[in-house]
Each structure stands twice: as structure tokens, then as C-alpha cells.
Amino acid sequence: MTSRSGTDVDGGGTTMTEDRGIDGDAVRVVPVRRYGQWLATIVVLVVAGLVVTSLITNPRYQWSLVFSYLFNAQIVEGLGTTLWLTVVAMVVGVVIGIVMALARESRNLVVAAAASVYIAFFRGTPLLVQLIFWFNLAALYPVISLGVPFGPTLFSESTNVLITPFLAAVLGLGLNEGAYMSEIVRAGLQSVDSGQTDASHALGMRKSQTFRRIVLPQAMRVIIPPTGNETISMLKTTSLVSVIAIPELLWQAQAIYSRTYQVIPLLITVSLWYLVVTTVLSMGQYYLERHFTRGDSRRPERSLLGTIVHGLVPRHAAVRRPATTDVQDEGTRS
Amino acid sequence: MTDDATTGAAPVLVEAKGVHKRYGSNLVVRGIDMTVRTGEVMCLLGPSGSGKSTFLRCINHLEKIDAGTISVGGELVGYRRQGDRLHELRDAEIATRRSEIGMVFQQFNLFPHMTVLENLVEAPVQVRRESVKSARERARALLDVVGLADKADAYPRSLSGGQQQRVAIARALTMRPKLMLFDEPTSALDPELVGEVLDVMRGLAADGMTMIVVTHEIGFAREVADTVTFMDGGVVVESGPPEQVLRAPQHERTRSFLAKVL
Numbered sequence: 001m002t003s004r005s006g007t008d009v010d011g012g013g014t015t016m017t018e019d020r021g022i023d024g025d026a027v028r029v030v031p032v033r034r035y036g037q038w039l040a041t042i043v044v045l046v047v048a049g050l051v052v053t054s055l056i057t058n059p060r061y062q063w064s065l066v067f068s069y070l071f072n073a074q075i076v077e078g079l080g081t082t083l084w085l086t087v088v089a090m091v092v093g094v095v096i097g098i099v100m101a102l103a104r105e106s107r108n109l110v111v112a113a114a115a116s117v118y119i120a121f122f123r124g125t126p127l128l129v130q131l132i133f134w135f136n137l138a139a140l141y142p143v144i145s146l147g148v149p150f151g152p153t154l155f156s157e158s159t160n161v162l163i164t165p166f167l168a169a170v171l172g173l174g175l176n177e178g179a180y181m182s183e184i185v186r187a188g189l190q191s192v193d194s195g196q197t198d199a200s201h202a203l204g205m206r207k208s209q210t211f212r213r214i215v216l217p218q219a220m221r222v223i224i225p226p227t228g229n230e231t232i233s234m235l236k237t238t239s240l241v242s243v244i245a246i247p248e249l250l251w252q253a254q255a256i257y258s259r260t261y262q263v264i265p266l267l268i269t270v271s272l273w274y275l276v277v278t279t280v281l282s283m284g285q286y287y288l289e290r291h292f293t294r295g296d297s298r299r300p301e302r303s304l305l306g307t308i309v310h311g312l313v314p315r316h317a318a319v320r321r322p323a324t325t326d327v328q329d330e331g332t333r334s
Numbered sequence: 335m336t337d338d339a340t341t342g343a344a345p346v347l348v349e350a351k352g353v354h355k356r357y358g359s360n361l362v363v364r365g366i367d368m369t370v371r372t373g374e375v376m377c378l379l380g381p382s383g384s385g386k387s388t389f390l391r392c393i394n395h396l397e398k399i400d401a402g403t404i405s406v407g408g409e410l411v412g413y414r415r416q417g418d419r420l421h422e423l424r425d426a427e428i429a430t431r432r433s434e435i436g437m438v439f440q441q442f443n444l445f446p447h448m449t450v451l452e453n454l455v456e457a458p459v460q461v462r463r464e465s466v467k468s469a470r471e472r473a474r475a476l477l478d479v480v481g482l483a484d485k486a487d488a489y490p491r492s493l494s495g496g497q498q499q500r501v502a503i504a505r506a507l508t509m510r511p512k513l514m515l516f517d518e519p520t521s522a523l524d525p526e527l528v529g530e531v532l533d534v535m536r537g538l539a540a541d542g543m544t545m546i547v548v549t550h551e552i553g554f555a556r557e558v559a560d561t562v563t564f565m566d567g568g569v570v571v572e573s574g575p576p577e578q579v580l581r582a583p584q585h586e587r588t589r590s591f592l593a594k595v596l
Contacts, residue, residue, distance in 0.1 A: 193441075193443075195439060195441050195443040196443060196445065198391075198396055198437075198439065198443060199437075199439060199443035199444075199445070199502075200445075201396060201429070201432060202394055202396065202432060202435070202436070202437035202506075202515075203432075203433065203456070203457035203461065203505070203506070203509060204429045204430065204432045204433020204434075204457060204461040204509060205429060205456075205457060205460055205461055206425050206426055206429045207425050209460050209461075213456065213460060214445055217447050218445075218446065218447055221447075292447075
């Protein structure tokens with residue numbers, strides 16, 4: 001390295017030498033030596049080598065088992081449930097999110113306060129607790145009735161019949177997601193300049209038209225990236241509902257290894273599936289982002305691969321969700 | 335179109351009576367009376383914070399007024415009169431009345447997610463339910479008028495400020511407005527781009543468009559305006575033909591303002 005840069009500078013160094021009046025000798029430029037970086041590289045390579053070696057040589061990984069379970073009927077069925085649950089919970093979350101974002105901006109103080117309480121409650125309590133709560137709703141309200149408030153009852157049914165485990169899971173995941181989505185949607189709506197609304201109104205467009213045609217499409221640019229992250233996060237969060245006996249991916253794996261005791265291979269099988277799906281979702285997010293940044297000079301600097309890596313990397317833990325400031329940050333960054 | 339036409343029998347298009355507007359406890363517009371006749375070009379001058387932009391936004395009900403009335407073409411813009419009370423109109427009714435008043439903003443406010451042509455087609459199709467085909471034809475014709483026929487498929491961000499403002503004027507014209515409001519249309523432009531926008535506005539005035547222009551371009555006011563109105567502190571200080579207000583102002587405040595800007 002030293003000898004190479006030495007020759008490089010020699011070539012161009014002649015004029016410098018003459019200017020400075022240093023006779024004959026070339027002046028060499030020596031960059032700062034970054035010993036820390038060298039050290040870090042060595043450490044990473046050594047650790048990576050150890051990990052790979054152990055992956056290959058440790059027979060307890062049972063790789064053949066891992067791959068044989070990949071398309072096991074039970075596992076595939078669990079994957080289907082996981083995907084379905086993710087989609088339904090996200091749809092519920094996004095719809096609630098838009099409604100709550102609008103409610104929070106409402107001039108009606110009662111409505112705005114109700115939205116704030118909703119968001120504070122669902123963000124302030126652990127999702128796991130919420131899931132178990134919905135699952136045990138019958139303990140609080142044994143019967144659910146529909147009727148005129150303080151008047152006659154029109155419909156009545158046992159809570160345990162009405163709130164199936166799947167519905168409890170959708171309620172838990174969706175209501176929780178709605179609280180986070182409302183913050184994302186709100187940040188998106190606020191990112192649109194008020195001049196846009198003025199211009200649209202001045203042209204004679206009604207409030208609903210202005211929202212649908214002018215504000216929302218521009219807000220999407222800010223809303224899409226964190227929503228993609230939320231979807232990826234949701235996919236992984238659905239594993240929590242295994243505690244209320246929903247036969248999703250993790251639950252199916254647990255069901256198998258409780259019989260066969262092949263705990264590690266099955267957990268690896270499950271992890272591989274989660275990785276595959278999150279990768280596919282990240283690719284989808286890339287194309288959505290491109291679509292919603294039309295006319296924007298900031299259009300994708302990030303490559304497809306970059307988006308995938310970005311989608312996979314920054315999630316800290318399964319249940320972690322971005323705070324408000326996080327959301328706005330992500331908006332401006334992308 | 336000429337001066338005699340406006341000072342003569344042309345019908346009143348805009349009539350403001352005792353308009354007040356407050357933000358919180360801050361009274362921004364405090365009792366404005368104003369009449370603008372069809373075909374007239376009125377330039378509103380005044381120091382910043384004098385309430386001229388706010389008053390302009392009241393004319394198409396982008397701002398709600400706290401007292402007084404503003405009528406355009408004989409109709410109150412945001413309200414319906416019943417006896418001695420004004421009832422605020424529903425959103426759809428306000429939108430219909432606004433669609434006949436064009437507005438051009440200091441910051442252009444083009445829709446960045448649409449091409450130039452889509453910007454011009456949006457309101458005729460969404461508000462007037464025109465066919466996309468006829469809206470496109472008129473949009474192209476208007477782009478030709480403002481000299482930007484070749485930019486139809488560009489996105490606003492790729493245009494210069496002057497080009498964006500000319501597109502914004504064309505966009506307002508797609509609704510065939512009977513009145514055009516200009517809110518400091520050249521204040522956000524680089525000096526060398528001001529001329530192209532003023533040229534388009536001159537053309538509009540020559541075609542007989544009724545215009546109310548909030549501006550700092552004294553030269554434009556002197557040349558194009560039929561009436562110059564000077565505002566300060568939320569009231570009209572004086573108003574009249576440009577040669578009178580600009581050459582021989584009656585009020586000390588007008589004189590000191592003109593001394594600073596000229």
C-alpha cells in the first residue's frame with residue numbers, strides 16, 4: 001500500500017518539487033493511518049469465519065431437516081395463516097390510522113381528544129397484553145349485545161362465540177397498528193404544503209376532492225416508506241399470536257417440535273420463511289416508493305437491493321415501533 | 335377595456351363593504367370598502383403586514399371574514415343572506431362560487447405530482463365534469479398563450495420559477511374565471527424572470543380580464559392598472575387612477591411608502 005501511493009505521487013510530484021524548490025526529492029503524501037479500521041476488519045472477518053465454520057461443521061444444526069421441513073404441509077399452512085393475518089391486520093391498521101389521523105386534526109375537540117386517548121392507550125400498553133386481553137374478553141363481558149343505548153336489545157351472543165381467536169388476533173394487531181399508523185398518516189398529511197390546499201380550493205375543488213386528488217397522493221410519498229417498514233414488522237409481530245393458539249407459522253413449528261424435539265431446525269425453517277417474505281415485501285416497497293415520487297427530484301437514490309437491506313436491517317426488536325419523531329425522520333430521509 | 339369603459343358604465347363585479355378580519359386578537363383587516371368594475375385592473379399596494387394579501391384571500395373565501403360583506407357578480411362568496419343574517423354556505427356551494435374566481439399565488443402552488451398538462455386538466459374535469467379530451471385541448475391552447483406549449487408533459491419541478499408562474503396563470507384560466515386574483519405573483523421570482531410573468535398579465539389585462547393584483551411592481555401598476563389602491567394597517571389609505579395615487583399622493587403614508595420603494 002505504501003509503495004503504491006509512493007509511486008503515484010512521484011509521477012505528479014515534479015511540479016510541486018520545482019515550486020517548493022526542494023531539490024530532486026519527490027514530496028510524498030501519507031494519508032492518516034486508520035489502524036482502528038484495520039482492526040475492525042480483522043475482527044469481523046475472524047468472527048464471520050467462526051460462524052460459517054460452525055454452521056457447516058456443527059451437526060446439531062441438522063440442515064437436511066431444516067430443508068425437509070421447508071415445504072412441510074403444516075409449515076406451509078402456518079405461513080398462509082401468517083400472511084393472511086398480516087394483510088388483514090395491516091388493512092385494519094391503515095384504515096383506523098387514516099380515520100384517527102383525520103380525527104386528531106378535527107376541529108371538534110371531543111373527537112380530537114378521543115383519538116388522542118385511543119393512540120395513547122394502544123401505544124402505551126404492550127401488544128402481548130392487548131392480545132391476551134382480547135382473547136379473554138369473555139371474562140369481562142360474557143355476552144355481547146347490540147341494541148339502542150339504554151333501550152331494547154336487538155341482538156345478543158356469547159362473547160366466546162363471537163370473538164374467535166382469529167378475531168381476537170386481528171383486533172389486537174389491527175387496533176395496535178392503527179395507533180402507530182395514525183401517527184404516520186398524520187406526519188404525511190402535515191408534510192403537504194398548505195399552499196396546495198389553497199390552490200385546489202381556489203380552483204373550486206371541494207374538500208373531499210382536495211384530500212383525495214391533491215393532498216393524499218403527495219402525503220403518500222411520506223407515508224409509504226414507514227408503512228412498508230410497519231408491514232414487514234407486522235409480519236414478524238404476528239408470531240406473538242402463537243400465545244393465543246392461532247396456528248400461524250411459529251405455532252405450527254412449535255406444534256411439530258413439541259412432538260419431535262427438533263427445536264433448532266424448525267426455528268431455522270421458520271426464520272428462513274420470514275426472511276424470504278420480508279425480502280419480497282421490501283421489493284414491493286421499492287416499486288411503490290418509485291410510483292409515489294413522480295415529479296420529485298429526490299426520486300430513488302436507493303437501489304432495489306438497498307431498499308431490501310434497509311427494510312430488513314433497522315428493526316430493533318419484533319415489537320419495537322417507531323415513535324412520532326422517528327416517523328418524520330424517515331419521511332425526510334427517503 | 336380602455337379607461338373610459340371602466341370609469342363609465344361597466345357593471346360592478348366586486349363589492350366589499352366594511353370587511354374585517356382578525357387572527358386571534360390581531361385585527362388584520364379593519365373595515366375595507368372597495369368596488370371593482372368588470373374589466374378593471376386594480377393594483378393593491380402597501381407595506382408588508384398591511385392586510386392586502388389577507389383581504390385578497392377573503393375575496394374567494396380562502397379566509398373567513400369576521401364582519402362585513404364581499405360580493406362577486408352580485409353574489410356573496412361564502413354566505414347566503416337571510417334577512418339581516420349571513421349563513422355560511424356548504425362546502426360544495428362555496429366551491430362552485432370559487433371556481434369562477436381564478437387565483438395566482440406567490441409560491442405558484444402547482445401540483446408537484448402532476449405534469450403541467452395534468453395540472454391544467456384537473457379542475458375542469460373534477461369540478462366541471464368536462465371530458466378529458468376537451469379539457470386537454472383547451473389546456474394546450476392556454477399553454478400556447480403563455481408560451482409553454484412545449485412543456486405540457488414536464489413536471490413543475492423541472493421548470494423555472496417564471497415558467498411555473500405562467501403555468502399557474504394558465505391553470506387558473508382553464509376555469510374561465512370572471513375575476514382573477516394575483517397574490518404577489520412576482521415576489522418569489524429571480525429578477526430576470528419577473529418580466530415574462532408581467533407580460534402574460536399585461537396580455538390578460540389587454541383582453542379585458544378583471545384583475546385584482548397585490549404587487550410591489552410599481553412600474554406594472556403605473557402602466558397597466560386602472561385603479562391603484564394603497565393600504566396600510568388594514569385600511570385603505572387612498573385609491574384612484576395611477577397617475578393620481580402614484581404621482582401626486584394625498585396622504586403622508588402613501589408618500590413615504592412610495593419614496594421607499596421607488
